[in-house]
Amino acid sequence: MTLVSTRARAIEPFRVVEVLGRARELEAEGRSVVHLEVGEPDFETAPMIVEAGVDALRAGRTKYTQALGIPELREAIALRYAQHGVSVDPRRIAVTTGASGALAILTQVLVDPDDEVLLSDPGYPCNATFVETAGGRPQLIEVGPETRYQLTSDLVAAHWSARSKGVFLAGPSNPTGTLVERDELESMASFCAARGGFVLVDEIYQGLVYAAAGAKELTETALGVVPDVFVVNSFSKYFGMTGWRIGWCVIPEDAIEATERVAQNLYIAPPAPSQYAALRSLDQDAIAVHEERRRIFAERRNVLLRGLDELGFDLPVEPAGAFYAYAGLPDGLEMSSESFCRWLIEDYGVAVTPGTDFGVHGAEEHVRFAFTTSTADIVEGLARMRTALGTRGF
Ligand SMILES: Cc1ncc(COP(=O)(O)O)c(C=O)c1O
Structure with a gap:
């Protein structure tokens, strides 16, 4: 018997929050984690x-x-x-x-x-x-x-x-x-x-x-x-x-x-x-700060998209806005999005969100990368992914 309603029991967890939680645990153990999961700007409020x-x-x-x-x-x-x-x-x-x-x-x-x-x-x-x-x-x-x-x-x-x-x-x-x-x-x-x-x-x-x-x-x-x-x-x-x-x-x-x-x-x-x-x-002065940040997001986006393409991720439609890239896993990887995300965070310290957070259609073959971290971190995350994929012959 549970007091918890059928409706509440049926609510799916918000997986990105779980990924973030795991990332924080690893960081508390002294591991370095590149955050490409979180849908919030890394900048402080202006x-x-x-x-x-x-x-x-x-x-x-x-x-x-x-x-x-x-x-x-x-x-x-x-x-x-x-x-x-x-x-x-x-x-x-x-x-x-x-x-x-x-x-x-x-x-x-x-x-x-x-x-x-x-x-x-x-x-x-x-x-x-x-x-x-x-x-x-x-x-x-x-x-x-x-x-x-x-x-x-x-x-x-x-x-x-x-x-x-x-x-x-x-x-x-x-x-x-x-x-x-x-x-x-x-x-x-x-x-x-x-x-x-x-x-x-x-x-x-x-x-x-x-x-x-x-x-x-x-x-x-x-x-x-x-x-x-x-x-x-x-x-x-x-x-x-x-x-x-x-x-x-x-x-x-x-x-x-x-x-x-x-x-x-x-x-x-x-x-x-x-x-x-x-x-x-x-x-207006605050808008000027937001606009400068938008320019920085645009730079990060370009670095991430170029890097993902080089690594063999599939991006048939480039994101025009927000701060996400929703990419198909490289062909032939033979890993579900959740296994891929677990593998990346546990073994390589890169946090990304599995497609299963966003529905069911193609969810096992896709992951979401957020460019809400510095360009240097994005470059580091891409390098770690290159090493990870290298172990699988990519
Ligand atoms: C599409 C979309 N709508 C709504 C929200 C909720 O945002 P908030 O409640 O912080 O304004 C989010 C948060 O990530 C979002 O991505």
Whole structure:
């Protein structure tokens, strides 16, 4: 007998966290580990943001705030959209505890018991859990290089059923770093709207786009193409604030009131000091720091992609953004992604994430490398992998 619910028992572990845990254990034993697993920038939060957080604490900004966030921050986020040519009423912006908080709230707002939600496989693993927690049924749809690992209107139409309620997209995506195509977004949105369904676009890696994207690909917000999609975003990645637990979502007018009630009930309010810090992260001097970091990520990306290619990893679609490379294991290696990751970390001190963290389709043949560590570490990680693969005749 267990007190633990069937639902909780069915939740898959987030394997990257387990890899990180093992890496930390090895480091505690004095081993050196190259971290190519973690999806968080290695940079500290920019100093002016930290100062703003400290100032907020000292000024006693330690109480609950409005459930949807302080008005100044909602207005500043709206202004950032306006600077990118997209007009968003600040009332439509809900500040949340990270993109995770936004996903938790929005699935409660959008999903009824037994509603199906279409998700890409591979994709961000927690999405399925958010849908299930709301009583819905995640429908994993296999995607591959032929659609740049993105859902398309054809795939959505082919998998839509009488029970379908909506579609989750992400651009740049985790784990593949690919972008959503503008035309596809438009067709998926009109297909869903015609059936009373929703489209939710996770834009947490927005701002972290490096490659010259194809003309059809969306490097800016989906709101500029379809004004009434649900958009999720965060201060975690581009703004370098993972531990502050602060993000936001943009919702259509008619969902504001429900979102506010759900937010009040689930979390009361996002963390107050983090909101003031996030406000500072949108100022021009802070943006200059984020942009410099983006440039550094771009350099690291190039070093990693070149190195992986030389080692025989398969990267049919290069990541345009985020900080990940989702690669097929070298041909003929005959190892599952989990065995490969265990072997690399235990014997060579290189931490990477198995494809099994991101779904089932092709998961045993793929691994995700994160370029969230220094170029020197990436070079070292590649050298260690060269030695590892060398022992297998590569
Ligand atoms: C695609 C995607 N969405 C959402 C999240 C959650 O991020 P946070 O809650 O830190 O904003 C992550 C974190 O890695 C992610 O990769």
